[in-house]
Amino acid sequence: MSNAVFYHAGCPVCLGAEQMLINALDRNKYQLESVHLGEQADRIAAAEAAGVVSVPALVLDDQVFHINFGAALTALKS
């Protein structure tokens, strides 16, 4: 079982991508963790280190997949 981390900021584009992942991700292979960077600002550094530049983004097996565009990571740092 691998970890899949979905980073988002609660935006409509994020929620659409999250719903898609909840439906489509193979749960026999991946455990999905959803991280709201607006509420969990302490996770921003790790997201950035993983290569996330915008949300929504999915980090899967050390690879980053930006899914559509909701907000830049820099906009979440305040």
Added chain:
Amino acid sequence: MSNAVFYHAGCPVCLGAEQMLINALDRNKYQLESVHLGEQADRIAAAEAAGVVSVPALVLDDQVFHINFGAALTALKS
């Protein structure tokens, strides 16, 4: 079983996204079709109608998810 259509253009970013989908998509729910728009130019119109503006992109249940960025759809029209 729903159809998942993955549009790409053979670019490295596309191939990374395709590999992720092959690994992570729940095949009990989705049948994955991979369409190379550089080789199947007759599929560009349908991709565009579905809302695809760049590749790689995944169309799932009538929703478009652009995954990272490889090339604009307009660049594939020649």
